[in-house]
Amino acid sequence: MRSTSNATDFGRRIGKTLTLDLDLDIHRAPGSVRAWWTDLPDAYVAKDPREQPHRIHVLARNGDRIEVEGAWRGPLGREMLLRETLRLREDGSWTFDARAMGLRVHDEFEVFPSGEGTRLHIRSVITPAGRLGKLFARLMGRRLLRMLEKGWGTAAEICERDAP
Numbered sequence: 671m672r673s674t675s676n677a678t679d680f681g682r683r684i685g686k687t688l689t690l691d692l693d694l695d696i697h698r699a700p701g702s703v704r705a706w707w708t709d710l711p712d713a714y715v716a717k718d719p720r721e722q723p724h725r726i727h728v729l730a731r732n733g734d735r736i737e738v739e740g741a742w743r744g745p746l747g748r749e750m751l752l753r754e755t756l757r758l759r760e761d762g763s764w765t766f767d768a769r770a771m772g773l774r775v776h777d778e779f780e781v782f783p784s785g786e787g788t789r790l791h792i793r794s795v796i797t798p799a800g801r802l803g804k805l806f807a808r809l810m811g812r813r814l815l816r817m818l819e820k821g822w823g824t825a826a827e828i829c830e831r832d833a834p
Contacts, residue, residue, distance in 0.1 A: 689795050690815050690819060691791070691793050692792045694789070694792065696826050697788075699788065702834055703790055704764070708756065708758060708764050713726070722743065723742045737753065737756075740753075755768075772799055772806050773803045775794065776796075776797075778792070778795075794822075
């Protein structure tokens with residue numbers, strides 16, 4: 671697996687939108703990669719301790735939308751529950767949307783055939799919602815972008831190993 675990233679200049683964007691663009695090469699077919707990320711069982715418990723969220727519970731399915739609640743390991747091992755909406759697009763791409771700590775998070779995923787595998791492009795856009803979000807983005811923005819970059823890379827490694 672190979673990854674490249676291009677994060678926006680944080681200094682220019684503080685208190686505004688934070689963006690992370692990431693390309694990950696996964697040695698699996700595009701359909702297999704998409705299935706690993708989107709074919710969610712009603713209840714899921716991660717087998718790999720690095721996987722985040724480590725538990726997923728589907729709350730509702732409605733056409734191209736899946737409402738989920740994920741259990742994430744936070745700082746100091748604290749567990750945080752986060753509600754997210756997965757949207758499946760007709761073109762084969764998908765998105766996840768969530769709100770946490772005064773931030774709106776929108777993640778877009780696209781798969782492209784690449785050699786004998788897949789290039790997965792992830793674009794994460796984090797927008798502060800109100801004063802709490804602006805404060806959190808100012809204090810934790812750089813760290814949050816690094817955490818996302820590391821987390822997406824780890825997820826791609828697990829996908830490459832476990833995808834159907």
